[in-house]
Amino acid sequence: MRGNDDRTGSLFSYVDLEVRVRQNHPLRTIRHMVNEALLALADDFAALYSPIGRPSIPPEKLLRAMLLQAFYSIRSERLLMERLEYDLLFRWFIGIGVDDAAWDHSVFSKNRDRLLEGDIAAKFLGAVLAQPRVKKLLSSDHFSVDGTLIEAWASMKSVKPRDGAGEPPENGGGRNAEADFHGQKRTNETHASTTDPDARLYKKGKGKEAKLCFMGHGLMENRHGLLVDACLTLANGHAERVAALHMIEPPADRPRAITLGADKAYDAEDFVNELRSMKVTPHVAQNTSGRRSAIDGRTTRHGGFVVSQRIRKRIEEAFGWIKTVAGQDKSRFRGRDRVGWAFTFAAAAYNLVRLPKLLVVPI
Numbered sequence: 001m002r003g004n005d006d007r008t009g010s011l012f013s014y015v016d017l018e019v020r021v022r023q024n025h026p027l028r029t030i031r032h033m034v035n036e037a038l039l040a041l042a043d044d045f046a047a048l049y050s051p052i053g054r055p056s057i058p059p060e061k062l063l064r065a066m067l068l069q070a071f072y073s074i075r076s077e078r079l080l081m082e083r084l085e086y087d088l089l090f091r092w093f094i095g096i097g098v099d100d101a102a103w104d105h106s107v108f109s110k111n112r113d114r115l116l117e118g119d120i121a122a123k124f125l126g127a128v129l130a131q132p133r134v135k136k137l138l139s140s141d142h143f144s145v146d147g148t149l150i151e152a153w154a155s156m157k158s159v160k161p162r163d164g165a166g167e168p169p170e171n172g173g174g175r176n177a178e179a180d181f182h183g184q185k186r187t188n189e190t191h192a193s194t195t196d197p198d199a200r201l202y203k204k205g206k207g208k209e210a211k212l213c214f215m216g217h218g219l220m221e222n223r224h225g226l227l228v229d230a231c232l233t234l235a236n237g238h239a240e241r242v243a244a245l246h247m248i249e250p251p252a253d254r255p256r257a258i259t260l261g262a263d264k265a266y267d268a269e270d271f272v273n274e275l276r277s278m279k280v281t282p283h284v285a286q287n288t289s290g291r292r293s294a295i296d297g298r299t300t301r302h303g304g305f306v307v308s309q310r311i312r313k314r315i316e317e318a319f320g321w322i323k324t325v326a327g328q329d330k331s332r333f334r335g336r337d338r339v340g341w342a343f344t345f346a347a348a349a350y351n352l353v354r355l356p357k358l359l360v361v362p363i
Helices: 026-040 042-048 059-071 077-086 088-094 105-118 120-129 239-252 269-277 303-324 336-359
Strands: 142-151 159-161 191-193 200-203 210-221 227-234 258-262 280-284
Touching: 026 042, 026 059, 026 088, 026 120, 026 336, 042 059, 042 105, 042 120, 059 077, 059 088, 059 105, 059 120, 059 336, 077 088, 077 105, 105 120, 105 336, 120 227, 120 336, 142 239, 142 303, 210 239, 210 303, 210 336, 227 239, 227 336, 239 258, 239 269, 258 303, 269 280, 280 303, 303 336
Parallel strands: 142 258, 258 280
Antiparallel strands: 142 210, 159 191, 200 210, 210 227
8 A cells, every 4th residue: 555645744753863773883883982982081071171161062972073074074064063963873973862952063163172182182092992802903013104195274375485575465466366476486494374384385296296285194003904193293304204203112112023114205224223223123115216225135035024015005095094084185174283183083083984894803
């Protein structure tokens, strides 16, 4: 029998949100791990808020909402709040009821900025990895490192001389006036962006155009390809190696030697010697283009070197997800601290996306 096309909805609903989400949904495993990590950060959250005043949006709900923004490639807070109005899955994951009103997007953004003060992104990444069943998945012996460019939220027109010369006339062209950069030589020493002074002009390679960007760095364990550390620096020629030494130092603080895989950009004598002094075997790809490599037969003759060079490329999968799905290819924030917070939080979101499949594999 054909059903009736009734247009009026029910006034009341007695179905729990927990029932509406299927039992094998990947977000169930993710939500459980997220709740454990947030519980471990309770003291850090308490230190960020005053004991008096009007209640704000709970930081736990803020972070759950931001995870959904990364998982589902939602490009703005305004669209996230719109999705929260009608998506029951989102309400279930964040922890708000069917009848609760969604937050205003400006209030959400203002409350989110408070989390920058406590370095919550890095602590959240560490809290996820510190859970016992996740920790069993991690390798403590073999790692890989790499860097990627994060384009800044600033245009090339905002690059002006640091000494104030070359300012446009007061009555010329409006806010988006015509500009001709041909024949001008601009460097980070002489010019800076007025929109984001922390951004730096940087070329990805020879023949490429210079862009205003930052440099994100990730440290991956080689067993399952999970990111165990992430940070963001100013874009320059030494940033990758300096960040790599900073990130590998905690895992290297042990009697037994570990390995670190990397590409040709890390083949520098100072970097390799520094790794060896830390008891880190440098599984760095040899760069022999018109120069002598700092990696010799003492390293390349071992089979582990070949394995590290094959596995280290998996870190590009993490960067690809962070920049495309999580929307970090071109940052929506300004300033090194804010852009770095978003990059590190996206690294934690990448781990959470991969963990449901990894946890079903026998350990």
